Amino acid sequence: MTDLPVLYSFRRCPYAMRARWSLLEAGLLVRWREIELKRKPAEMLVASPKGTVPVLVLSDGTVIDESIDVMHWALAHADPRELLTARDSAGLIEENDGPFKHHLDRFKYTDRYPGEKKLTHQQAGVAILRDWSERIALQGWLLGGQMTVVDGAIWPFVRQWRIADPNLFDADPQLIPLREWLNRFLDDPMFERLMQRADPWSEKGSQPIFPADAVVVPRGQPLFHLALGSDWRAAQTSGEYQISTRGMTLAQVGFIHCSWESQLAATYERFYADAGEVLLLTIDPTRLKAPLRADAIANGELFPHLYGALPVAAVSEVRPYTTSSCI
Numbered sequence: 001m002t003d004l005p006v007l008y009s010f011r012r013c014p015y016a017m018r019a020r021w022s023l024l025e026a027g028l029l030v031r032w033r034e035i036e037l038k039r040k041p042a043e044m045l046v047a048s049p050k051g052t053v054p055v056l057v058l059s060d061g062t063v064i065d066e067s068i069d070v071m072h073w074a075l076a077h078a079d080p081r082e083l084l085t086a087r088d089s090a091g092l093i094e095e096n097d098g099p100f101k102h103h104l105d106r107f108k109y110t111d112r113y114p115g116e117k118k119l120t121h122q123q124a125g126v127a128i129l130r131d132w133s134e135r136i137a138l139q140g141w142l143l144g145g146q147m148t149v150v151d152g153a154i155w156p157f158v159r160q161w162r163i164a165d166p167n168l169f170d171a172d173p174q175l176i177p178l179r180e181w182l183n184r185f186l187d188d189p190m191f192e193r194l195m196q197r198a199d200p201w202s203e204k205g206s207q208p209i210f211p212a213d214a215v216v217v218p219r220g221q222p223l224f225h226l227a228l229g230s231d232w233r234a235a236q237t238s239g240e241y242q243i244s245t246r247g248m249t250l251a252q253v254g255f256i257h258c259s260w261e262s263q264l265a266a267t268y269e270r271f272y273a274d275a276g277e278v279l280l281l282t283i284d285p286t287r288l289k290a291p292l293r294a295d296a297i298a299n300g301e302l303f304p305h306l307y308g309a310l311p312v313a314a315v316s317e318v319r320p321y322t323t324s325s326c327i
């Protein structure tokens with residue numbers, strides 16, 4: 001655990017939010033240093049003198065201090081929902097970080113910009129939002145038919161715009177598709193996780209990890225996965241198994257559900273009891289390259305999750321599973 005990267009973050013900052021969002025997507029864990037913008041820790045300023053969050057410091061000392069770079073770093077480790085598949089050829093992130101953020105700041109905090117007119121920035125910002133809304137109406141997401149890193153990079157800023165004047169945002173009929181799109185992020189259980197709270201970090205204080213509900217999966221004990229026989233046989237051809245749980249793929253869910261030994265019987269009862277041929281895969285975690293993270297489900301129970309395809313070669317044993325199975 002000592003080699004976890006360190007993340008300096010600020011809960012409400014949209015740049016830090018998109019960085020945390022990508023860490024969640026990629027199944028990564030970091031040492032979490034929540035900061036106060038008015039009292040930035042000296043350690044953060046040594047790592048990144050420009051003094052903006054997020055800052056990610058890797059175990060080899062490499063510093064990543066642009067949120068987009070943090071996103072790409074995280075998704076280069078694991079991109080189970082295939083967020084990096086499309087290129088931002090329309091330059092939407094640039095439009096967001098440039099003109100849209102410019103108008104957002106002046107619309108939201110007009111008092112801080114003497115001489116600026118709120119209405120001018122409201123109109124210019126809404127024009128951009130309507131353009132994004134039209135894209136979503138036509139395609140489903142900003143770049144096409146599936147969510148990409150561009151959606152992930154922009155939604156925290158649209159959320160901020162809405163917070164600045166919810167009535168205006170909610171009353172605009174041209175923004176209906178954009179509102180529905182934003183709600184996909186806000187209604188996702190991931191939103192609550194990325195908005196977890198922590199006290200401002202100090203060297204002598206507690207040293208939380210992000211996400212706070214998650215733990216590192218020990219590599220020294222086997223993991224298990226229940227698989228339909230047909231799914232496992234299909235994986236033999238490609239060399240990789242890509243099913244998350246019964247009837248759902250890795251790309252749909254974002255990780256492959258696994259269990260520790262003590263959790264198997266309940267998992268079988270809940271999802272596989274009527275499934276016909278069910279196989280028990282024993283996974284050797286030391287043979288996995290994709291990130292592993294134990295995440296809490298709604299009742300607080302931790303389950304190990306694999307944030308990438310399961311190589312057939314990482315499965316040390318395959319045998320039929322029945323209720324009378326005993327490991």
Ligand SMILES: N[C@@H](CCC(=O)N[C@@H](CS)C(=O)NCC(=O)O)C(=O)O
Binds near residue numbers: 037051066
């Ligand atoms: N280009 C940077 C911008 C980050 C940024 O401006 N973050 C704000 C907080 S939302 C910040 O740290 N501001 C410094 C300050 O307010 O002192 C990135 O994408 O990471």
